[in-house]
Amino acid sequence: MEWDWDFVWQIMPTLLEGFKITLLATVLGAAVAAVIGLGLAIVRRSPITAVSRTVGFVSEFIRGTPLLVQLYFIFYVLPDIGIRLSPLVAGVIGIGVHYATYTAEVYRAGIENVPRGQWEAAKAANLTTRQAWIHVILPQAVPPMIPALANYFIAMFKETPLLSAITVLELMNQAKSIANSNYRYIEPMTLVGVFFLVVSLISVLGLRWLEERYARMDD
Amino acid sequence: MKTRILASAVSISVLAAIAGGISASAADLKQLKEQGFARIAIANEPPYTAVGADGKVSGAAPDVARVIFERLGIKEVVASISEYGAMIPGLQAGRHDAITAGLFMKQERCNAVAYSEPILCDAEAFALRKGNPLKLTSYKDIANNTNAKIGAPGGGTEEKLALQAGVPRERVIVVPDGQSGIKMLQDGRIDVYSLPVLSIHDLLDKAKDPNLEVVAPVVGAPVYCDGAAFRKQDVALRDAFDGELKKLKESGEFAKLIEPYGFSAKAAMSTTRDKQCTAAQ
Numbered sequence: 354m355e356w357d358w359d360f361v362w363q364i365m366p367t368l369l370e371g372f373k374i375t376l377l378a379t380v381l382g383a384a385v386a387a388v389i390g391l392g393l394a395i396v397r398r399s400p401i402t403a404v405s406r407t408v409g410f411v412s413e414f415i416r417g418t419p420l421l422v423q424l425y426f427i428f429y430v431l432p433d434i435g436i437r438l439s440p441l442v443a444g445v446i447g448i449g450v451h452y453a454t455y456t457a458e459v460y461r462a463g464i465e466n467v468p469r470g471q472w473e474a475a476k477a478a479n480l481t482t483r484q485a486w487i488h489v490i491l492p493q494a495v496p497p498m499i500p501a502l503a504n505y506f507i508a509m510f511k512e513t514p515l516l517s518a519i520t521v522l523e524l525m526n527q528a529k530s531i532a533n534s535n536y537r538y539i540e541p542m543t544l545v546g547v548f549f550l551v552v553s554l555i556s557v558l559g560l561r562w563l564e565e566r567y568a569r570m571d572d
Numbered sequence: 573m574k575t576r577i578l579a580s581a582v583s584i585s586v587l588a589a590i591a592g593g594i595s596a597s598a599a600d601l602k603q604l605k606e607q608g609f610a611r612i613a614i615a616n617e618p619p620y621t622a623v624g625a626d627g628k629v630s631g632a633a634p635d636v637a638r639v640i641f642e643r644l645g646i647k648e649v650v651a652s653i654s655e656y657g658a659m660i661p662g663l664q665a666g667r668h669d670a671i672t673a674g675l676f677m678k679q680e681r682c683n684a685v686a687y688s689e690p691i692l693c694d695a696e697a698f699a700l701r702k703g704n705p706l707k708l709t710s711y712k713d714i715a716n717n718t719n720a721k722i723g724a725p726g727g728g729t730e731e732k733l734a735l736q737a738g739v740p741r742e743r744v745i746v747v748p749d750g751q752s753g754i755k756m757l758q759d760g761r762i763d764v765y766s767l768p769v770l771s772i773h774d775l776l777d778k779a780k781d782p783n784l785e786v787v788a789p790v791v792g793a794p795v796y797c798d799g800a801a802f803r804k805q806d807v808a809l810r811d812a813f814d815g816e817l818k819k820l821k822e823s824g825e826f827a828k829l830i831e832p833y834g835f836s837a838k839a840a841m842s843t844t845r846d847k848q849c850t851a852a853q
Contacts, residue, residue, distance in 0.1 A: 429752065432759035440761075520745050530746060533657020533727025536664065536684050
């Protein structure tokens with residue numbers, strides 16, 4: 354059980370390749386989660402009960418089932434009905450939609466925190482619903498949510514190794530395949546941990562800054 | 573106070589038991605006899621290794637191992653399913669006492685573990701779509717066709733053969749198990765799924781898909797043999813295993829064990845560990 358630095362340098366380029374895919378999957382997944390989450394939150398407030406109920410049920414369903422199962426479903430079952438996505442696209446959609454159901458709650462809380470009077474004022478100023486959303490409600494609702502959203506994105510980053518189950522060659526999968534052909538787990542798995550830790554620590558610092566910048570705006 | 577002393581005594585003895593478990597990881601025959609079972613690593617790749625719906629372990633490799641361990645006085649084998657690539661690290665880490673999974677002898681593996689004499693021999697095969705649209709008959713063909721994607725088990729022989737033939741990493745898809753391999757082939761995610769001949773036949777028999785066909789043996793790929801693999805320091809156990817294996821082979825029982833699965837006893841008996849381990853690959 355000895356640590357071999359030569360081996361570390363030898364496998365570093367392969368791990369970095371995987372790390373790029375991990376970051377790519379996180380960034381794309383975060384974008385999907387941010388956009389779809391907002392959509393879910395707005396549609397869920399729809400005055401049409403059937404619509405808001407359906408969306409509510411769908412998000413409960415997605416939140417109540419494991420991400421791994423959803424990934425398998427998207428990757429192995431959807432091709433049966435003619436939808437064949439590449440591993441990375443399937444992974445980004447899976448992880449993005451899964452986290453969208455969580456970010457939707459953050460958006461909802463943010464939107465509900467905007468005082469009723471703002472809606473009434475928007476109406477009194479003769480703004481349409483669309484204008485009220487874009488110019489009045491969202492600009493006030495979004496900044497306080499940023500730290501909470503960022504928190505979910507960090508959590509999502511740490512879930513990306515699940516994508517290795519659907520053959521995405523991200524960091525974890527690369528490390529596994531290195532371990533598989535060299536019969537050594539200690540260096541590749543330690544490095545995977547280090548990569549994730551470094552990014553998480555940097556993100557935590559960023560998160561603190563975001564909190565100071567946005568969360569206490571109305572104090 | 574008394575209970576606290578008792579509790580700490582219990583926890584110390586638990587710790588000692590755990591530590592004992594760790595130090596017992598280097599297996600010798602006497603220890604295995606005393607504990608009454610040997611832990612073997614298997615895959616789930618019929619006909620090499622198979623786990624039935626009821627959890628019963630069969631397949632040619634565990635069957636041979638079970639008989640030999642029994643004759644050595646070890647009544648039972650306890651099998652755990654593992655990825656091919658994780659077997660040798662698992663063996664080295666003391667999670668298994670032996671690997672009996674159709675893990676083919678290759679030079680680098682021979683350096684890492686102590687193999688028994690050859691047990692199961694097989695050539696490599698491709699499963700692909702009917703009519704072989706990309707005209708693939710060797711790993712080299714896959715390397716030369718920039719559109720062809722090959723699926724293979726992670727850390728398995730086929731993955732290494734494909735990489736050695738020059739197929740770039742991004743076109744060698746690591747497939748978790750046989751069923752997913754066939755599914756990915758049917759869905760067009762991969763163009764070729766490569767496994768040993770008997771495994772491919774077994775999978776396709778089960779899949780019953782008229783749109784798939786087999787290329788076997790793969791042109792230019794050698795015939796490989798597996799053996800039971802032991803830790804380097806457990807050579808004594810390996811030698812005992814070899815002794816019983818030799819007797820099985822001579823008595824003809826060996827053929828009776830493996831031939832129903834489709835393996836050739838003659839192929840295994842006509843070669844040796846030394847030849848397999850040093851063969852140019």
